[in-house]
Amino acid sequence: MLVVAYQGARTPKQNIFYDKSGAEKIAQKLTDYARRKGIKFSDLINQFTDLPQQSKLPLLSAKQPSLPDFLKPALKLGVGQISDPADSPFGYLIFRRVLVELVTASHILITYEGVLRATKKRDRKEARILAEQLLKDLKRGKDFAELAREHSDGPSGPKGGDLGRFTRGQMVPEFDQAVFNLKPGEVSGVVETQFGYHIIKRIK
Template sequence: MRETWKRFRSILIMALALCLAGSMPAAAAEAAKDKEPEKKPAATVNGKTITRAQFDRQMNGVRQRLLQSGHLLSDVELRDVKTRVLESLIDRELLYQESQKRGFKGDAQAVDGQIAQFKQRFETPEAYQQALKSMNLTENSIRDELLKNSAIDQLVQDRFAKGITVSDEETKAFYKDRHDLFERPERVHARHILVSVKPDASADDKKAARKKIDDLKARVKKGEDFAALAGANSDCPSKERGGDLGFFARGQMVKPFEDAAFSLAPGAVSDVVETDFGYHLIQVIEKKPQETVPYEEVQPTISEHLQKQKMQQKVEEFLTQAKKDAKITRTAVDEL
């Protein structure tokens, strides 16, 4: 749970609202106006109101993300999550207010590009307008919210990111201390042919599917190209790549498939493998043993991570002081 919230908080500190992490509509919803008047705001920051509707939208987004990861909140966790969401909204408002003091207006051109990309998700302009209407939004309200995010990002880059350096000694020390992060497990690069079988398939359908996979196996044995057969006959979307699944480690595939793939030598083709998806033929292209990623390969990533860490620390220090100086009122979490 703690790591989940570090991730969310990092997004906020980088001046991207939590609602932007998922989709444009969620980000835009931050600017929506509720028809029903609110009796009590979630918080006020130097006279600026954080509405209950804003808080509820953020909470809904967080709940959805946690549910997607299979995490159900206990009562204690829910209270903690509410506290963190409220503080994140306050943090974001403080950063925005600071951006305005320093004259940052946001990148209007980049925002227009974001909106254009969002529009492309809809088949027609009418569908786009209907989506906005259903969320009680306008394109201007979306633009305003994204410009706010952009202004915060400009502040962060100018005030907190500028001048940060990471030495070779720091990256090497991180690599040594966190060596476990750079271990790659044994991996297999394979392609497959799938003849799918529905869970409720009849005996005749299963028999037909088995005959098809057996016939394909015979064709492979005769020397026909596995990738070509996969492209023409597989029921898996990977057929567009000749059945290529790329590299995968143990635990990423269903067990019968995994067991067969890891037991094969490069170039070998499996017997028919049955899984809940149907019948498979598997061809192993390449195998890689467990290995440690060389320092030279990960040094740029480590350096970037440490730079962001230092920047985050600067932002945290700013927010700690800003909260002391600001006039903030909060609604009790139990009332939210």
């Protein structure tokens, strides 16, 4: 989402020079330019938006009961399409709809001393051996959620390792690549990240 603010709009940016009419003209010019072949919308956001922390919207649904009217144009777009400027309390909004890849997954996390948020006093070798043993147990038919509750060092452990639903890019790169390469129901090998060793199960 690209925002073109005007005087009086709710934006933390200082020195907004456009009045509402001027901002509307700028927003329309940016929209026309964004629709040209070969133009990267993300580059326009980086260069022109007046509300950078809102460049990405959460997942929107027409079923959301309190969805503001100024966000509704985004729901009418096809993937890759760019909206006309929509007036809002923050200025004129220009939306581009992107394809969002979603997964639901669980994991077992084995930490060791030196990783981020380590919770156990074990070394890297010990952690790897434990992770490999748990992977063998899973291949023998042990229940993933049960093993996660018993052995996972992550905060999702008590929930059977359940991480819920998330999009591509939300997790660290090694985890992200592993989970999106799995098919629903599949379990990864041992994956190392800055948090330790993971065994990942894709649910959906």
